[in-house]
Amino acid sequence: MIRNLSYIGFASPAYEEWRTFGPEVLGAELAAGGDDGTVRLRVDDAAWRVAIHPGEADELAYLGWDVAPADFDVMITRVQAAGFSVQRGDASLAGDRAVAELAWFVGPFGLRHELSHGCQSGAPFAPGRAMSGFVTGEQGLGHAVLIVPELAAAEEFFIEVLGFKDSDTIHAMGTHLRFFHCAGTAARHHTLAVVPIPGMVGMHHLMLEVNALDDVGHALDLINEREIPLMMTLGRHPNDRMLSFYVRTPSGFDLEYGYGGRLIDDRTWQLAEFDAISEWGHKSPAVPLLPAVLRPFQPATSSEATGAST
Numbered sequence: 001m002i003r004n005l006s007y008i009g010f011a012s013p014a015y016e017e018w019r020t021f022g023p024e025v026l027g028a029e030l031a032a033g034g035d036d037g038t039v040r041l042r043v044d045d046a047a048w049r050v051a052i053h054p055g056e057a058d059e060l061a062y063l064g065w066d067v068a069p070a071d072f073d074v075m076i077t078r079v080q081a082a083g084f085s086v087q088r089g090d091a092s093l094a095g096d097r098a099v100a101e102l103a104w105f106v107g108p109f110g111l112r113h114e115l116s117h118g119c120q121s122g123a124p125f126a127p128g129r130a131m132s133g134f135v136t137g138e139q140g141l142g143h144a145v146l147i148v149p150e151l152a153a154a155e156e157f158f159i160e161v162l163g164f165k166d167s168d169t170i171h172a173m174g175t176h177l178r179f180f181h182c183a184g185t186a187a188r189h190h191t192l193a194v195v196p197i198p199g200m201v202g203m204h205h206l207m208l209e210v211n212a213l214d215d216v217g218h219a220l221d222l223i224n225e226r227e228i229p230l231m232m233t234l235g236r237h238p239n240d241r242m243l244s245f246y247v248r249t250p251s252g253f254d255l256e257y258g259y260g261g262r263l264i265d266d267r268t269w270q271l272a273e274f275d276a277i278s279e280w281g282h283k284s285p286a287v288p289l290l291p292a293v294l295r296p297f298q299p300a301t302s303s304e305a306t307g308a309s310t
């Protein structure tokens, strides 16, 4: 089973901006970059957790899921059985991702998923500015919230194929936000969530959780001083209890910077439904910026899906 979000990669024309946005605003540490200019960020002792590759458009390039070594082949078999073509990464790709072994496939909405184990450590984490550090460990990097064209297909894929567990649902903003956690007794309330928008696919936000409430306040000050667009003011979500704000990154998706998210013990977890995304706060600008990592989704025809020629 998937244990957590291990790493995430984006492509963006604004990749260079992350050299300052990452360390100076978020408090991340710059890791060794790629030969092509790729910027990699650390938020803990792992070699890196967030990569921004040079690209012509802002895109979610890949989601890196951590699996237990003993589950690696099991997960590949499950994904193959669901009809997806899985490629095993070679040593070069595993080295690039700083993992022992990985395999990848393109999921139902054209997004690339990577299954890996053996996330490599580097030197002790040194934050890019004074702050208390990020909540990672067995909870992984944070959570990702995706925009998906069809809820039923997303639920089938993420729950039935990848093995995510149901956390809860928020009915708000004219849609149904669905939240999923990883199996375990102390899992992040959600490592993944989906926002259905018919006909569209994209990246809504990446959440990073910090160890101290003051870190949220300091980051908010920095963002306001630098006049970086705030997409949601400080607020608290009703389901994961996260106290957070959302900032627009240089690459068109949002980053939720939060503190105090709750953990789930899957043995005792009770499903719930909510009718608002926030208990208080989380106010959007009067003229909201549309996310840039959002594009129309064209479902494959049945012949393309099966690889059959007509």
Ligand SMILES: [Fe+2]
Pocket: 143, 145, 205, 207, 256
């Ligand atoms: Fe979030």
